[in-house]
Amino acid sequence: QQPVQSPQAVILREGEDAVINCSSSKALYSVHWYRQKHGEAPVFLMILLKGGEQKGHEKISASFNEKKQQSSLYLTASQLSYSGTYFCGSQEVQGAQKLVFGQGTRLTINP
């Protein structure tokens, strides 16, 4: 079952902050975040593991609430280059071979 992302789309001015949420109805071991620019392939941003360990991007942060099966991606002082569609992917158990993605959040940053 796909995780649910919110909002579906957001438009910001450069320098503003954004939060993208991802929630699942199932217990999760890890949450992954990817960004896809128009016409390109998705690119890995970050992974958050049960227990709090975080690996990934230096300028974008995220949280993972294991009890609520929710993750949030925080983009602060957004730059034009942050525009794109953001996907969260959920891994239900350690060692699970499948990554199930949400429907995506389109982020547009205007000058």
Place this chain on the structure above:
Amino acid sequence: DAGITQSPRHKVTETGTPVTLRCHQTENHRYMYWYRQDPGHGLRLIHYSYGVKDTDKGEVSDGYSVSRSKTEDFLLTLESATSSQTSVYFCAISEGPTVANVLTFGAGSRLTVL
């Protein structure tokens, strides 16, 4: 860039014809995946492989088959294409479902079924 290539990159075909998409990697990664991307649905897993001749179904496997006879190649076949299979197909690879199971995606194959 990781060595992953998809072919063809664009294809237009007619309903009822067979179609095969190829994913080729030079990273010697064990795991390979096929996703489809459609507006409003994000990325949905079709099939994946965890080794040569070892494959399993994803969320939307009906109408698709896969084969992996070599580590570097993962083929996705539509036996009889339908208009509902018009989509962008992405192949992805990973070293394995370890703690940092990061997916690297290919550039995508855009398929149009008329």
